[in-house]
Amino acid sequence: MSTFGALNTAYRGLTAAQQGMNIAGQNIANAATEGYTRQRVEQSSLAAPARGVFSGGTLQPGQGVSVDAIARLGNSFLDAGVRSAGAQAGYASVRSSALQGIEGILQEPGDNGISTALQGFWSAWQGAANQPDQPGPKGLLLNAANSVTDKISSAYRALDSQWSSVRGQAADSVDAVNAAAAQVAAYNTAIRSTLAAGGSANELIDARAKLTDSIASLAGGTVREQADGTVDVLVGGNALVTGGSVRTLALSGTPSDRMGSPVQLLWKNPPGVAAPDGGELAGALSVLAPASGGSGGPIAEAAQSYNTFATALATAVNTVHQSGVTGTGATNVDFFTTAGTGPAALSISGPANIDNIALKASTGGALGTSIADKISQLGTGAGSPDKLWAGIVTNIGVQSRGAQQHESLTNAAQASALTGRASQASVSLDEENVSLLTNQHAYQAAARVMTAVDEALDVLINRTGLVGR
Structure with missing residues (x-):
C-alpha cells in the first residue's frame, strides 16, 4: 500500500466511525419515541486491489472499511x-x-331491575286481593304494572341506542x-x-x-x-x-x-x-x-329476549285475567296489551284505569278475588315469567363473563407480542452507549493513523534530502 493509500484508508475509518456515532446518537435521541426501530451501520472491509504487472507480485493489504447501509433492526415475523x-x-x-353495556342495561341484580319490579307487581295483586273494595290497592297495582312495562320498553330503547352507537363507532x-x-x-x-x-x-x-x-x-x-x-x-x-x-x-x-x-x-x-x-x-x-x-348479534338477541319476555308476561297474565270480571262488569278483557306489529317490548302496556282490572271470577261473589290470587302466584313455577327472565339474565351474564375473559387473554397475548418485538427493535441505552464509545475510540484511532501518515508524508516530502546543504 502506498503512503497516500494509507491516508485514504484512515479517512475511510474516520467516516465509518463518525457514521456509527451519528446512528448511536440517533437511537439515543429516539429511545422514547413510539414506533421507532433501532438502527445500525452495516460495514464491510474493502478488498485489496487486484494484483497486476505493476504490483510486483507482492501481497497487498485491504483498502479499509466501507459503510454499506444503515440497517433497520426490525423483524417481520415479530x-x-x-x-x-x-x-x-x-x-x-x-x-x-x-356485552358489558347490555349487562348495565339489565341492572340486575338491583332495585331498578325487572326482577324487583316483577316482585312488586305480584305483591300488588295480592294487596288488591286483600282489599278488593278499595281503589287504593288497585291504583298501586296499576303503578306496579306500569313500572314493569316502563322498564321493559326503556331497556329496549337503550339497546336500540347502543346498537346505533356501535354502528357509529364502526x-x-x-x-x-x-x-x-x-x-x-x-x-x-x-x-x-x-x-x-x-x-x-x-x-x-x-x-x-x-x-x-x-x-x-x-x-x-x-x-x-x-x-x-x-x-x-x-x-x-x-x-x-x-x-x-x-x-x-x-x-x-x-x-x-x-x-x-x-x-x-x-x-x-x-x-x-x-x-x-x-x-x-x-x-x-x-x-x-x-x-x-x-x-346472532348480542344486542339484537338481547332485544329479542325482551320481546319474548314481554309476550310471555302478557300471555301468562292475560290468560288468567280474561276469565275474570272487571269493575265495569266486562269479561274476556286483557290486562296487558301489545300492538300487533312492532316490538312487543315497546308496545306492552297495562290498563288505562282501575275499572279495567279483574279481581274476581265470573262465578264468584261481589268481593271474590280468585283471579287476583291466581295472578299473584304466576311468579312461581318452572314456566313462570320470573324464571324466563332469570334465564335471560343468566345467559347474558355468562356471555359477558366469557367475553371479558377472552378480552383479558387477548390483551395479555398482545402485551406479550409487543414485549417480544420491543426486545428486538427498541433502543437499549446501555447498548447505544457502548456503541458510542466503540465508535469514538475507532474514530480516535483512525485520526491517530491519519496523523501518523500525515507526519510521515511531511518528513518524506519536506525534510528528505536536507543533509549536506
Missing part, C-alpha cells in the same frame, strides 16, 4: 405477531364492551382504516423512490409500520413485503393497499338503520363484500348482526 395479536384484542374488546373505524390505507400508499411511494435513489428510508418504514399496526387492530389483515420496499395490505385476502393504490371500504346501510338491519363491510371499487380478518370492525359486525335464534 411485526406480524403484533398485528395478529392486535386484531384479536380489538375484536375481543368491542364484544366485551358491548363507521368511524372504517373511515380510520381508509385514512390509514391512504397514508400507507403515500409512504409506499416515498419509500420506493428513496430506496431507488440509494437513500435510507428507515424512519418512513417506521411510520408506515405504525399505520399497518393500526389497520390490523381495526380490521385485521396481513402485510406482504415487496422487493422494491413497498408493502401490500390485505383484508380478508383482498388487497386494501397495493403499492401506491388504495381500495376503500364502506359500511352498508345508513346511520338511520335500526336494530335488526344487517350491517356489512363493503368494498367500494369494484363493489363487493369485504370480510375483515379480525379487529374492531369484525367485533362490531358480530355485535350488530341481527337476531338468529340465539346465535
Whole structure:
C-alpha cells in the first residue's frame, strides 16, 4: 500500500466511525419515541486491489472499511405477531364492551331491575286481593304494572341506542382504516423512490409500520413485503393497499338503520363484500348482526329476549285475567296489551284505569278475588315469567363473563407480542452507549493513523534530502 493509500484508508475509518456515532446518537435521541426501530451501520472491509504487472507480485493489504447501509433492526415475523395479536384484542374488546353495556342495561341484580319490579307487581295483586273494595290497592297495582312495562320498553330503547352507537363507532373505524390505507400508499411511494435513489428510508418504514399496526387492530389483515420496499395490505385476502393504490371500504346501510338491519363491510371499487380478518370492525359486525335464534348479534338477541319476555308476561297474565270480571262488569278483557306489529317490548302496556282490572271470577261473589290470587302466584313455577327472565339474565351474564375473559387473554397475548418485538427493535441505552464509545475510540484511532501518515508524508516530502546543504 502506498503512503497516500494509507491516508485514504484512515479517512475511510474516520467516516465509518463518525457514521456509527451519528446512528448511536440517533437511537439515543429516539429511545422514547413510539414506533421507532433501532438502527445500525452495516460495514464491510474493502478488498485489496487486484494484483497486476505493476504490483510486483507482492501481497497487498485491504483498502479499509466501507459503510454499506444503515440497517433497520426490525423483524417481520415479530411485526406480524403484533398485528395478529392486535386484531384479536380489538375484536375481543368491542364484544366485551358491548356485552358489558347490555349487562348495565339489565341492572340486575338491583332495585331498578325487572326482577324487583316483577316482585312488586305480584305483591300488588295480592294487596288488591286483600282489599278488593278499595281503589287504593288497585291504583298501586296499576303503578306496579306500569313500572314493569316502563322498564321493559326503556331497556329496549337503550339497546336500540347502543346498537346505533356501535354502528357509529364502526363507521368511524372504517373511515380510520381508509385514512390509514391512504397514508400507507403515500409512504409506499416515498419509500420506493428513496430506496431507488440509494437513500435510507428507515424512519418512513417506521411510520408506515405504525399505520399497518393500526389497520390490523381495526380490521385485521396481513402485510406482504415487496422487493422494491413497498408493502401490500390485505383484508380478508383482498388487497386494501397495493403499492401506491388504495381500495376503500364502506359500511352498508345508513346511520338511520335500526336494530335488526344487517350491517356489512363493503368494498367500494369494484363493489363487493369485504370480510375483515379480525379487529374492531369484525367485533362490531358480530355485535350488530341481527337476531338468529340465539346465535346472532348480542344486542339484537338481547332485544329479542325482551320481546319474548314481554309476550310471555302478557300471555301468562292475560290468560288468567280474561276469565275474570272487571269493575265495569266486562269479561274476556286483557290486562296487558301489545300492538300487533312492532316490538312487543315497546308496545306492552297495562290498563288505562282501575275499572279495567279483574279481581274476581265470573262465578264468584261481589268481593271474590280468585283471579287476583291466581295472578299473584304466576311468579312461581318452572314456566313462570320470573324464571324466563332469570334465564335471560343468566345467559347474558355468562356471555359477558366469557367475553371479558377472552378480552383479558387477548390483551395479555398482545402485551406479550409487543414485549417480544420491543426486545428486538427498541433502543437499549446501555447498548447505544457502548456503541458510542466503540465508535469514538475507532474514530480516535483512525485520526491517530491519519496523523501518523500525515507526519510521515511531511518528513518524506519536506525534510528528505536536507543533509549536506
